[in-house]
Amino acid sequence: MRHRLIVPGAMVAASLLLAVPASAAEPSPGAPGVGDPYYPDYGNGGYDVSHYDLRLTYQPKTDELNGTATLLATAEQDLSRFNLDFALDVSEVRVDGKKARFATSGAHELRITPAEPLAKGEKATVVVRYSGTPSKVEVNGFTSWLRTEDGGVAANEPEAAWWWFPSNDHPSDKASYDVSVAVPDGTQALSNGTLQSKRSEAGWTRWNWRSRAPQATYLATLAIGRFDITTSKTDSGLPVINAYSKDLGEHAGAARASVERTAEITEWLQGYFGAYPFDAMGGYVPNTDTTYALETQTRPFYSPDDFADGSNTSVVVHEMAHQWYGDSVSLKGWKDIWINEGFAAYAQWLWSEDQGEGTARELADYAYASRPADDDFWKVKPGDPGPDNQFHSAVYDRGAMALQALREKIGDKDFFALLKGWPRQHEGGNADVGDFVAYAEKVSGEPLAELFDTWLFQPSKPPASAAGLKAK
Ligand code: ARG
Numbered sequence: 001m002r003h004r005l006i007v008p009g010a011m012v013a014a015s016l017l018l019a020v021p022a023s024a025a026e027p028s029p030g031a032p033g034v035g036d037p038y039y040p041d042y043g044n045g046g047y048d049v050s051h052y053d054l055r056l057t058y059q060p061k062t063d064e065l066n067g068t069a070t071l072l073a074t075a076e077q078d079l080s081r082f083n084l085d086f087a088l089d090v091s092e093v094r095v096d097g098k099k100a101r102f103a104t105s106g107a108h109e110l111r112i113t114p115a116e117p118l119a120k121g122e123k124a125t126v127v128v129r130y131s132g133t134p135s136k137v138e139v140n141g142f143t144s145w146l147r148t149e150d151g152g153v154a155a156n157e158p159e160a161a162w163w164w165f166p167s168n169d170h171p172s173d174k175a176s177y178d179v180s181v182a183v184p185d186g187t188q189a190l191s192n193g194t195l196q197s198k199r200s201e202a203g204w205t206r207w208n209w210r211s212r213a214p215q216a217t218y219l220a221t222l223a224i225g226r227f228d229i230t231t232s233k234t235d236s237g238l239p240v241i242n243a244y245s246k247d248l249g250e251h252a253g254a255a256r257a258s259v260e261r262t263a264e265i266t267e268w269l270q271g272y273f274g275a276y277p278f279d280a281m282g283g284y285v286p287n288t289d290t291t292y293a294l295e296t297q298t299r300p301f302y303s304p305d306d307f308a309d310g311s312n313t314s315v316v317v318h319e320m321a322h323q324w325y326g327d328s329v330s331l332k333g334w335k336d337i338w339i340n341e342g343f344a345a346y347a348q349w350l351w352s353e354d355q356g357e358g359t360a361r362e363l364a365d366y367a368y369a370s371r372p373a374d375d376d377f378w379k380v381k382p383g384d385p386g387p388d389n390q391f392h393s394a395v396y397d398r399g400a401m402a403l404q405a406l407r408e409k410i411g412d413k414d415f416f417a418l419l420k421g422w423p424r425q426h427e428g429g430n431a432d433v434g435d436f437v438a439y440a441e442k443v444s445g446e447p448l449a450e451l452f453d454t455w456l457f458q459p460s461k462p463p464a465s466a467a468g469l470k471a472k
Pocket residue numbers: 156157158292293294295318341344391
């Protein structure tokens with residue numbers, strides 16, 4: 001996935017002058033971005049992170065976060081220096097035990113120059129000590145950190161990590177995580193995965209979380225506040241940990257009536273997507289005034305607003321569907337967002353059908369017929385919506401219609417084999433829209449380029465004939 005820096009001059013020199021050994025190329029700086037066309041400065045070039053160990057302390061009264069991040073990385077080129085993405089204040093950086101020079105550049109870049117260059121393939125331990133008040137840090141005019149009455153939450157997409165840990169902030173570089181957070185006794189600290197332990201000492205409780213499977217940076221979450229926590233086990237023995245802010249007010253009942261059904265919903269999703277890919281699950285509802293939910297790995301984030309009208313199992317279905325489509329199988333670049341949202345939205349249609357509400361076919365028909373051809377909705381291409389429209393309803397609804405169209409074309413047997421096969425094929429990895437199209441053609445044995453082009457890549461309403469969808 002890394003975009004390697006090529007040094008044409010040096011290569012020419014090496015091939016012409018035999019006296020120059022092949023290794024003569026000077027170590028060069030890692031690129032300040034991975035080369036995502038939507039967000040050129042997101043992530044970094046030249047190295048890959050395999051593990052993040054975050055040992056933090058958070059004071060809810062003042063929103064102060066401080067601690068140490070230890071990153072295990074491997075150089076992917078001869079590296080003279082490299083960047084991390086981060087926006088809090090850094091006091092010290094060490095690479096393999098030695099103090100490294102560092103400087104901030106741009107809005108969220110931390111540029112690190114190790115005492116000695118790293119050789120391609122070399123493993124490095126990078127330690128960053130830092131502190132800050134995340135709610136006060138703005139990058140490009142906004143703050144993703146969600147300050148609450150009793151704490152704070154990191155849950156956003158695509159930018160969330162800059163406000164709480166230094167990282168190679170792009171889904172193409174996934175890693176395992178240990179997140180340890182000390183908070184005042186009586187306050188809870190939540191993150192992804194399993195709760196390894198929790199210890200109280202001198203008025204502070206340290207919560208130790210572990211997320212073992214490869215996890216994208218934006219899917220790492222941290223939530224601090226006063227929560228009621230429920231714990232149980234699934235039939236197959238996985239821990240289920242849910243948490244509800246003590247301040248949900250009238251939304252508390254509906255939130256619990258929905259999120260407590262996570263294990264049941266996940267079991268149902270397994271029927272379509274295959275074995276659940278992680279070793280823990282749950283959900284949490286902090287007292288934020290946000291209007292979105294997010295599929296933070298193993299433990300989605302929900303907004304109180306999701307439960308304003310009463311129970312909402314559909315949003316739980318959506319976020320848990322992402323555990324396969326988005327989390328276990330991650331996009332290669334942000335333009336591939338349909339790989340996440342189209343499938344999570346389609347899972348909601350399947351759930352509706354299962355609940356005896358509208359069928360997937362009925363909901364697709366409605367989504368199609370209720371928007372006239374001149375509706376701006378049809379201008380957004382779900383397969384390449386652009387950074388400003390990444391979460392446009394077209395990515396979700398037209399994205400799900402594309403799947404209904406595919407189902408009509410290849411038939412239920414192949415369609416459901418595909419839904420189940422894909423997460424297995426790419427478990428723990430990354431894929432793009434083109435990979436999905438190729439896989440769908442392989443499973444069905446049918447040419448599908450035209451269907452996907454019509455549904456994902458044309459800025460216009462597909463003709464009714466394109467789908468077998470009913471025109472009304
Ligand atoms: N992936 C999330 C979902 O489908 C969407 C998050 C949108 N992000 C935002 N800040 N609004 O539920």
